[in-house]
Amino acid sequence: MEKKNNWKAWLYLAPVIILMAVFTFYPLINTIGISFLADYDYTTGTSSGFTFDNFAFVLGLKGVESGGTVSYLTDVIQYAIPNTFIIVIVTVPLSIIIALLIAVGLNSIRWVKSVLQTIFFMPYVTNAIAVGMVFAVIFESTGLWNYVFGTMGTDWINNGASSANAMFALCVYIVWHALPYKILIFLSGLQNIDKQYYQAAQLDAAGKFKTLMNVTVPLLSPQILYIMITSFIGSFKEYSSVVGLIGKPGTSGDVGYRNMYTIVYYIYDSIAVNQTHYASAAALMLFIVILIFTLIQFKVSKTRVHY
Template identity: 30%
Template structure:
């Protein structure tokens, strides 16, 4: 009997070993690296020097500000658009599957591929500016102006992730009991009022879930600014994730890069905690 009790653990051993090698070890090693600095090609213990360096690093604060601007502006727009689209799809009877697949398709598109396509479309003489020119509107410097570069990132990210969140909201809406809508209708509530009085309250746990996922994704944002704007112009779209990459793999300052990685972890934990608390208070 005792021998049989160890059999399940034997089957789990390969997965546990791989998890320890490729997940646990890198996490622990990067944590140790955050307390080290490179001197003469060798890593030496530096205590909290890397963490102190953060407070005097102007580029870090620029990247932090850019990341939070994208978080505060893009995530609410995307989630609101996803809820509206899900509500529209939930109310139609025909072609629901076709529309659902069409809106979800951007989410399965390669990050690099869609970023390159958007960079081509948003060029000075790109498709979007040509269209605006046909309407008599002056060309917009999407990728060369700091404000418009952020707008380009927001536009690209919203296009890609709205459909992904829409599918999640649609699945949640289909589980809302029809009796709630019938009761609201008997009380004289129209579709608009039902949306805010029934649909939104029932979606609160799902909204929290998607908001946290979107927050984590935005705080780790790398692919879009790297391929679309290269962090420019003048670091206007440089994110923390991109700054981490540059520090570690362009300047080979792995100690400071590890510090940035753990700062991202702390930021994600703090923002997620605030979202949880805010949702509890509103419930």
């Protein structure tokens, strides 16, 4: 019986499978292949053979010789990797904690709840580039941020602002933009928690903070794990926020200045200059890093996530 009707199931799945095979699976496998090819040219599809040098080049271990001088790529090891890790380590925990607090707050009020929910969800439906442009205006040296906090004249993202300043502005922007989706997930998770757990905690004289840490967070742990994994992956792939906020890979007008590089920014840049083999190597390394992080999280979650 089952075998007989199998072809029907495949037929229904065919459109998705074909599209995914062409636009997802093939590029995925091809990326792995290209990352091991020397001097791959995607316009002609030619290369000069198998090599590991692409990885070494991206990590700045091996230089490229042209006209008698050997030049090393330093942008990735000096800027892209540290920046990406800073973004991950700062924005992921911060946005999760803030989103959790806002979700708990929203869940505990009744009045104007739906209005506030809508307001908090607005950034999610707003384009990242558009939001980035607004933040760029806010963080101008004569912008709103400086006006409100009395730091007039400080350069955050332009005119050769320091990496720390630019990173601060970038993190504020990323956290703000990441909140709505997380709040939404947490809020739906909170609404599934039986009210009696809170009544029980109240009867046992547990304070607000204790209830949050001992009841809410553990019972929300499946959602927290989900959000953690997806935001770790998302943060490792951060790129559009830099484009949106700063518009270029560095804080100064100098074309070669790339102090706000991220790994994915480098990947896109490399593709643009027909260095697909370097881009592929970087992408593969990023993939492995994300994989390791995700595995660690699953491992940790086994003891921390309940159910």
